Amino acid sequence: MGAPAPVRIGNCSGFYGDRLSAMREMLVGGELDYLTGDYLAELTMLILGRDRMKHPERGYAKTFLTQLEECLGLAQDRGVRIVANAGGLNPAGLADAVRALAERLGVPVRVAYVDGDDLSPRAEELGLGKPLTANAYLGAWGIVDCLNAGADVVVTGRVTDASVTVGPAAAHFGWGRTDYDQLAGAVVAGHVIECGIQATGGNFSFFTEIPDLSYAGFPLAEIHADGSSVITKHPGTGGLVSVDTVTAQLLYEITGARYANPDVTARMDTIELSSDGDDRVRVSGVAGEPPPPTLKVSLNSIGGFRNSMTFVLTGLDIDAKAALVRRQLEDALTVKPAELEWTLARTDHEDADTEEAASALLRCVVRDPDPANVGRQFSSAAVELALASYPGFTVTAPPGDGQVYGVFTPGFVDAAKVRHTAVHADGTRIEIPCATDTLELEPADAPALPEPLAGTPTRRVPLGRIAAARSGDKGGSANVGVWVRTDEQWRWLANTLTVELLKDLLPETAHLPVTRHLLPNLRAVNFVIDGILGQGVAYQARFDPQAKGLGEWLRSRHVDIPEGLL
Structure with a gap:
């Protein structure tokens, strides 16, 4: 048979x-x-x-x-x-x-x-x-x-x-x-x-x-x-x-x-x-x-209530405009929310040919167990600055109430x-009985690094010219898997893309625990970044709350790659 x-x-x-x-x-x-x-x-x-x-x-x-x-x-x-x-x-x-x-x-x-x-x-x-x-x-x-x-x-x-x-x-x-x-x-x-x-x-x-x-x-x-x-x-x-x-x-x-x-x-x-x-x-x-x-x-729990306002900053003096409205809003809040976070996305371009391309986005996110502290008290205070703040003041949405958010553990x-x-x-x-033959989960022994490439001329280009990536969320952590297609590229990647370099390329990971895992059969390096997503997807700790674009951000960063690999 x-x-x-x-x-x-x-x-x-x-x-x-x-x-x-x-x-x-x-x-x-x-x-x-x-x-x-x-x-x-x-x-x-x-x-x-x-x-x-x-x-x-x-x-x-x-x-x-x-x-x-x-x-x-x-x-x-x-x-x-x-x-x-x-x-x-x-x-x-x-x-x-x-x-x-x-x-x-x-x-x-x-x-x-x-x-x-x-x-x-x-x-x-x-x-x-x-x-x-x-x-x-x-x-x-x-x-x-x-x-x-x-x-x-x-x-x-x-x-x-x-x-x-x-x-x-x-x-x-x-x-x-x-x-x-x-x-x-x-x-x-x-x-x-x-x-x-x-x-x-x-x-x-x-x-x-x-x-x-x-x-x-x-x-x-x-x-x-x-x-x-x-x-x-x-x-x-x-x-x-x-x-x-x-x-x-x-x-x-x-x-x-x-x-x-x-x-x-x-x-x-x-x-x-x-x-x-x-x-x-x-x-x-x-x-x-x-x-x-x-x-x-x-484990999913109700973490509290969240609200946000996004300010559009256009043209010159973006940093000064952001500092002004931030100071004004924080002074205007009679009750300070338990958490208040600011992020400035410099999406603006110099001498832009459209207003949108000339604009940056300043986002303020607040969280609190009490919905009153992140509701109209917060969003109305932001809108009330409309005629008294930076030139060109505008926001992306009208004032609104806070919304429930979840926490994953x-x-x-x-x-x-x-x-x-x-x-x-x-x-x-x-x-259905549980498994009786079990083994405590321990990290596997790290494989040996491949032989490094001999020194050759390099060109400073995006990592994504030779490497692909896939990233995603696991609770409050994220992983970024990076792989290449040839053995020569693998010799370079395994010896070059270290935890230290990753933290240089992705500055928001600089103060977070990062673990690197080598998977030679896949010509891949996998990084686990603990805490980058706060308390999970629903907590929305960052612009990309599920870390789906984290790998593409990494691929866009410039590194020195041997010319023979390009």
Whole structure:
């Protein structure tokens, strides 16, 4: 007997709000065994938490139901099983809604769900405080149990993003809990496809190389019994699957060589990528280790109230104008907010040919537990300066009230204290045991640096002339992964782009803890910048609150690059 055929697992959602038509496109575009969707992010859990406060029966991604309305019968006809984390804070409620939809459509489907990630009722008992939401990141074995029991649709709450891919693969091949290399390979494949079009050319540094990015196809993974995979997309769809587009997604929102999941720790430093034909990239060699004994917990709380005003400063004396209005506004506030931050974006150009190009933006952000301290008391005080401040005074918005903002905090809890449960279509509840073979998560040994390049003439140009980057948020921290395409470029990058140089190139990181990780197989350097996003995305500590443009800023900075590499 030959090796079993690979299982084809597609993705149709990278976030809550992704392309609605993607589910249908993936079902009609080519052969699939499973279709997955990732609808959850740290910010999404806060949004769903506030939704549940108003409507206790909600708390799930409603767009998933919209997609199923058109596609449930199509999936049944094609024999495609659906696994999605769209259940958010209420997977049981979403499962009921899917069943009601199926009954109304006359489509006989078996709907199961995975429960147990919501730790909110026990948050204090577990030492997690009193958050609005507290959700443990579960693994794939509840999904496996539901699929093995015959479910056509499995919805979950907060499982790890890769788990919706690992579950179908493990069920299909009958992997065991200690098949770590196979599970790690599926984690990596899931990590690649979880963010949808980011694997087929979206948000890609060398975007001009991507054909037909106006309507790129979503990715799929052909996963083999040994855990290796081929990342591809349906024929005839836009975008591109290449070693570079896959590398970009592999570096998204990771830390170092060890990528922990509840079922396995994948060694990112063992990944081997190779072309397997047009729009096909083979991922192989992934090694796995036992998972850590704890589960990460996503904690979202209401941090207080926030408001902001943006002043437009035009023409000459920008710094003096900014200093004047800053002094005036701070003197005018009868009650000082708990936090008051100023940022000046020098978007102005000398001798500009348009007024907009001659203008800079001065932004003031205030936060306070009391909404009165950041409401009209603040914004009206800013507007009242209109005829008494710098020449050309104008603001970008009228005065308004403060808005609630959230705070994200990561937590950890002993996996044995989390009740991971698979709930079958007939209501049977199966408790899923946590991993018993575990390994404390420790940083991997740093690899040796490659031999430096011999001294050659250099040219001062943007780093992005030879390097690509991908960046993203992880709570209050951000990562920036930078990679190059040739071994010679790698020798230069690994020896040149140090933590010290990064801090010089990105001055706002100068006083923050920064850790560098080398991934030679990917010719990549990954930086983790702690605290750059304050208390998470909803806190909005900076101009780019999710750090999505951080890598592109880095690529735009000028460095001395050997001419032979350009």
